[in-house]
Amino acid sequence: MFADYRPWVTPGVALQMQWEVKWYEYVKKSMPPNFFRFHNNENKSTKQIFTREHRDLVQKGGQWLNNTATSCSLVVTLIATVAFATSTAVPGGTKEGSGKPNLK
Numbered sequence: 580m581f582a583d584y585r586p587w588v589t590p591g592v593a594l595q596m597q598w599e600v601k602w603y604e605y606v607k608k609s610m611p612p613n614f615f616r617f618h619n620n621e622n623k624s625t626k627q628i629f630t631r632e633h634r635d636l637v638q639k640g641g642q643w644l645n646n647t648a649t650s651c652s653l654v655v656t657l658i659a660t661v662a663f664a665t666s667t668a669v670p671g672g673t674k675e676g677s678g679k680p681n682l683k
Contacts, residue, residue, distance in 0.1 A: 593640040596633065603629055 607625075618624055623631075671682030 592636055592643050596636050596640045599633060599636065 616624075619628065671680060673680055
């Protein structure tokens with residue numbers, strides 16, 4: 580609720596959102612059960628306020644996740660290509676006419 584107050588800032592928006600959800604759950608468990616039934620002056624529940632305040636963080640986390648998945652897909656494709664090429668190559672090469680390996 581405070582604009583500049585951000586204790587425990589975690590690198591990466593997805594990790595920050597995970598921390599915020601854990602913190603919300605911790606606070607929810609530490610309070611009396613009937614406390615979360617109350618609403619503020621705008622008739623909003625605690626969950627509605629949390630969702631509204633973290634909407635931007637959820638959107639940034641989704642974009643970060645898509646970018647990370649794209650980057651990882653590229654790396655996996657390169658690793659698979661090299662692994663396939665090395666697995667089909669015979670150490671020492673093959674004999675020209677017969678195709679049998681040089682190093683038996």
